[in-house]
Amino acid sequence: MSQTTTTPPSAPAEASNRVTLGWSNRLLARPEVGALVAAIVIFIFFLVVAPAFRSPASFFTVLYQSSTIGIVAVAVGMLMIGGEFDLSAGVIVTTAGLVNAMFCYQLGINLIVGAVLSLVFSLLIGFLNGYLVVRTGIPSFLITLGTFFVLQGANLGVTKLVTGSVSTPNINQMAGYGTLDAIFASSFKIGSVTVEITVIWWFLFVALSAFILQRTRIGNWIYAVGGNADSARAVGVPVKAVKIGLFMTVSFLGWFIGMHTLYKFDTLQAGNGIGNEFLYIIAAVVGGTLLTGGFGNAIGVAIGAFIFGMTSLCIVYAGWDPNWFRAFLGVMLLLAVMVNLYVKRLSTARKVG
Known part of the structure; x- marks a missing residue:
């Protein structure tokens, strides 16, 4: 009776398998991969169920909607990577516009001067938030919640x-x-499609954020501070300056969208912006940013903002009750948190291996 022997895989085959698994694990460990897959699935889904979404004009409207959240979400994402939160980001947008409009209207001053003063005021709020966090040790959640109520x-x-x-x-x-x-607040035409200037600004801010996070010493400091502030401080990272700078970045981009809102509509309601701080955080989390800090990137946050813009408008394009949008956001947030934890484990395992 003959005996069948099994030939073990050759060394080159084993090496090839290891390389394949290495590449797949490396890809899965990227913060934005889960959000990208979700964005593709949602995009295809709404192409099928919402015929109005299939036109180029509708797509650029979605990009505009995404940019109004995505610009501030860029800074909020960087702050979260640095291990902190800012619950005042939504009302800072409105505060910036109100300061510009009312100051200039009451005193008859050029709006450009008012915009500069509004920027200084917004940056001061960001500085105060950051300073109180690093000086008192009180969680940023509580500090900025207080700022939220004061500004509101x-x-x-x-x-x-x-x-x-x-x-x-x-x-x-x-x-x-x-x-x-x-x-x-301007726009321009590409063929028959109108492109809002905020879409271009959004792309530029995302590119700048990605460059800072991935290619500069400051980016390394942000990840280090968010990962372990004590260890970062021990190796010479200026933890306090990094945190204050991140809070001021949120205020700066909040001011930017405040200017957009004011000059887009020429007037501003004082109650606007309440609740948007959660949308910025959701965009960051859906885009792969961990709530615990030290993990995420700008591209992921941008994809998260695009998912928000696409869903908020495509539910209307599909003719559904828009009240379901909030339920969708909740489901997306829960799924994103679970995916992010899995991705973080993969990334940690790859570093250890």
Whole structure:
């Protein structure tokens, strides 16, 4: 009776298998992969169920919707990678616009001067948030929650005190309006499609953030601070300066979207922006940023913002009840957290291996 022997795989075959597994694990361990797969699936799904989404004009409308969340989410994502939160990001957007509009309208000052003063004021809020966090050791969740309530009340109270209503006056006839409108709220045509300038700004901010995080010493510091602040401090990373700088970055991009909102609509409601801070965080988390810090990237955050913009509009394009959008966000957040933990484990295992 003959005996069948099994020939073991050759060394080259084993090496090839190891290389294949290495590449697959390396790909899966990237923060943005889960969000990219989700974005592709959702995109295809809405192409099927929402015929209105199939036009180029609808796609660029989705990009615009994504950019209004995505620009601030870029900074919020970087802050979360650095291990902190900012729950005042939504109302800072409104505060920036209100300061610009009311200050200039009441004093008759050029809007450009008001925009600069608004920027200084916004950066001061960011600095104060960061300084209180690093000085007191109180969690950023609580510090910025306090800032959220202060700004929310001030936005409504001061606006009503100055204007007699909860909205700013129309500013489109004031000096400096044309220049600022061109920078923050203009649009241009590509064929028959209208492209909002915020889409271009969004791409630029994402590219800048990706460069900083992946190619600069500051990016290394942000990951180090978010991963383990004590260890980072021990090797000479300026932890306090990094954290304060990240809070100020959130305020800067909040100011930017505040300017866009003001010059897009020429007036601003004092109650706007409440709740948007959660959308920024959701975009970052869906894009692969860990709530615990030290993990994520700008591309993932951008994909997360695109998922938000696509879903919020495509539910309407499909003719569904838009109230389901919040339920979808909740499901996406839960799924994203689970996927992110799995990806983090893969990344950690690859580093250990």
